[in-house]
Amino acid sequence: xxxxxxxxxxxxxAVFAMIAFYALKESGKLLQIRRRMAxxxxxxxxxxxxxAGKNGLARDVASIR
Numbered sequence: 001x002x003x004x005x006x007x008x009x010x011x012x013x014a015v016f017a018m019i020a021f022y023a024l025k026e027s028g029k030l031l032q033i034r035r036r037m038a039x040x041x042x043x044x045x046x047x048x049x050x051x052a053g054k055n056g057l058a059r060d061v062a063s064i065r
C-alpha cells in the first residue's frame with residue numbers, strides 16, 4: 001500500500017472518529033459511558049485490594065466509599 005493511500009485511510013478514519021466523539025459528547029452519552037466505566041473499574045479493583053489481605057489499603061478504600 002502506498003504512503004498516499006495510507007494517509008488517506010488514516011485521514012478518513014480520524015474524521016469519522018472525531019465525528020463520533022463529538023456526537024457522543026453533545027448527546028451526553030459520553031459522560032454516561034465514562035461513569036459506567038468508572039463504576040465498573042471501581043467494582044473490579046476493590047475486591048482485589050480486599051483479597052490481598054492488606055488491612056491498610058482495605059481501610060483506605062472503605063473510608064473513600
